[in-house]
Amino acid sequence: MAEPSRSLSKAADQVRQFNHTSRSAAKNWEYPSHSYSALGSLAQLVRMLPQAIEQTIRPVMHTYEHGRVLIDNGGDADQAVRDLTQALSDALSSSEALAVAVDRMHSATSPMGLDITGIPEFAENGDS
Secondary structure, eight states: OOOHHHHHHHHHHHHHHHHHHTSSOBTTBSSHHHHHHHHHHHHHHHHHHHHHHHHHTHHHHHHHHTTOOOOGGGOOHHHHHHHHHHHHHHHHHHHHHHHHHHHHHHHHHTTOOOOOTTOGGGOSTTOO
Protein backbone atom coordinates (compact mmCIF):
# COMPACT_ATOMS: atom_id res chain seq x y z
CA MET A 1 0.00 0.00 0.00
CA ALA A 2 1.30 3.42 -0.92
CA GLU A 3 1.87 5.92 1.86
CA PRO A 4 -1.33 8.02 2.04
CA SER A 5 0.51 11.31 2.48
CA ARG A 6 2.31 10.65 -0.84
CA SER A 7 -1.07 10.63 -2.61
CA LEU A 8 -1.81 14.10 -1.24
CA SER A 9 1.63 15.27 -2.30
CA LYS A 10 0.93 14.08 -5.85
CA ALA A 11 -2.45 15.84 -5.84
CA ALA A 12 -0.77 19.06 -4.70
CA ASP A 13 1.76 18.71 -7.52
CA GLN A 14 -1.07 18.36 -10.04
CA VAL A 15 -2.84 21.47 -8.71
CA ARG A 16 0.47 23.36 -8.85
CA GLN A 17 0.88 22.24 -12.48
CA PHE A 18 -2.65 23.45 -13.29
CA ASN A 19 -1.93 26.79 -11.63
CA HIS A 20 1.20 27.17 -13.75
CA THR A 21 -0.30 26.12 -17.09
CA SER A 22 -3.56 28.05 -16.71
CA ARG A 23 -2.10 31.48 -15.96
CA SER A 24 -2.97 32.96 -19.32
CA ALA A 25 -5.20 32.25 -22.29
CA ALA A 26 -3.73 29.84 -24.79
CA LYS A 27 -4.86 27.16 -27.19
CA ASN A 28 -7.17 24.80 -25.30
CA TRP A 29 -7.53 27.37 -22.52
CA GLU A 30 -9.46 30.32 -23.88
CA TYR A 31 -13.19 29.61 -24.07
CA PRO A 32 -16.01 29.22 -21.54
CA SER A 33 -16.17 25.47 -22.21
CA HIS A 34 -12.59 25.19 -20.97
CA SER A 35 -13.57 26.86 -17.69
CA TYR A 36 -16.65 24.64 -17.42
CA SER A 37 -14.57 21.49 -17.82
CA ALA A 38 -11.92 22.63 -15.34
CA LEU A 39 -14.53 23.72 -12.80
CA GLY A 40 -16.21 20.32 -13.06
CA SER A 41 -12.94 18.61 -12.21
CA LEU A 42 -12.17 21.12 -9.47
CA ALA A 43 -15.66 20.67 -8.00
CA GLN A 44 -15.09 16.91 -7.87
CA LEU A 45 -11.76 17.42 -6.13
CA VAL A 46 -13.18 19.91 -3.63
CA ARG A 47 -16.13 17.64 -2.79
CA MET A 48 -13.60 14.98 -1.75
CA LEU A 49 -11.71 17.31 0.59
CA PRO A 50 -13.85 16.80 3.71
CA GLN A 51 -13.15 13.06 3.71
CA ALA A 52 -9.46 13.59 2.99
CA ILE A 53 -9.18 16.23 5.71
CA GLU A 54 -10.90 14.03 8.25
CA GLN A 55 -8.77 11.03 7.42
CA THR A 56 -5.52 13.00 7.79
CA ILE A 57 -5.85 13.02 11.57
CA ARG A 58 -6.49 9.28 11.93
CA PRO A 59 -2.85 8.47 12.75
CA VAL A 60 -2.83 11.13 15.48
CA MET A 61 -6.11 9.93 16.92
CA HIS A 62 -4.99 6.29 16.83
CA THR A 63 -1.82 7.21 18.70
CA TYR A 64 -3.72 9.44 21.14
CA GLU A 65 -6.30 6.73 21.91
CA HIS A 66 -3.42 4.48 22.89
CA GLY A 67 -1.96 7.16 25.17
CA ARG A 68 1.17 7.54 23.05
CA VAL A 69 1.06 11.17 21.86
CA LEU A 70 3.91 13.31 23.18
CA ILE A 71 4.02 17.08 22.78
CA ASP A 72 7.28 19.00 22.45
CA ASN A 73 8.58 20.60 25.64
CA GLY A 74 6.20 18.57 27.80
CA GLY A 75 3.04 20.12 26.37
CA ASP A 76 -0.46 18.84 27.15
CA ALA A 77 -1.51 16.11 24.69
CA ASP A 78 -5.17 16.43 25.65
CA GLN A 79 -5.17 20.15 24.85
CA ALA A 80 -3.26 19.60 21.62
CA VAL A 81 -5.80 17.02 20.47
CA ARG A 82 -8.69 19.32 21.45
CA ASP A 83 -7.05 22.08 19.37
CA LEU A 84 -6.61 19.64 16.49
CA THR A 85 -10.22 18.47 16.55
CA GLN A 86 -11.49 22.06 16.71
CA ALA A 87 -9.31 22.93 13.72
CA LEU A 88 -10.67 19.82 11.98
CA SER A 89 -14.22 21.03 12.58
CA ASP A 90 -13.33 24.44 11.14
CA ALA A 91 -11.62 22.86 8.13
CA LEU A 92 -14.59 20.60 7.43
CA SER A 93 -17.02 23.52 7.57
CA SER A 94 -14.81 25.59 5.28
CA SER A 95 -14.26 22.77 2.81
CA GLU A 96 -17.98 22.07 2.62
CA ALA A 97 -18.67 25.76 1.96
CA LEU A 98 -15.95 25.76 -0.70
CA ALA A 99 -17.54 22.74 -2.37
CA VAL A 100 -20.90 24.52 -2.55
CA ALA A 101 -19.29 27.66 -4.00
CA VAL A 102 -17.28 25.77 -6.65
CA ASP A 103 -20.39 23.79 -7.62
CA ARG A 104 -22.18 27.12 -8.09
CA MET A 105 -19.31 28.37 -10.29
CA HIS A 106 -19.54 25.19 -12.37
CA SER A 107 -23.30 25.62 -12.76
CA ALA A 108 -22.89 29.29 -13.67
CA THR A 109 -20.54 28.43 -16.55
CA SER A 110 -22.80 25.67 -17.86
CA PRO A 111 -24.92 27.87 -20.18
CA MET A 112 -21.94 29.93 -21.38
CA GLY A 113 -20.65 29.58 -24.90
CA LEU A 114 -18.60 31.40 -27.50
CA ASP A 115 -20.00 33.91 -29.96
CA ILE A 116 -18.08 32.88 -33.09
CA THR A 117 -19.37 35.75 -35.22
CA GLY A 118 -16.45 37.29 -37.06
CA ILE A 119 -13.83 34.86 -35.82
CA PRO A 120 -12.05 33.64 -38.98
CA GLU A 121 -11.05 30.20 -37.67
CA PHE A 122 -14.73 29.44 -37.04
CA ALA A 123 -16.01 30.77 -40.37
CA GLU A 124 -17.76 28.20 -42.53
CA ASN A 125 -16.84 27.84 -46.20
CA GLY A 126 -14.41 30.74 -46.07
CA ASP A 127 -17.10 33.19 -44.86
CA SER A 128 -15.96 35.71 -42.26
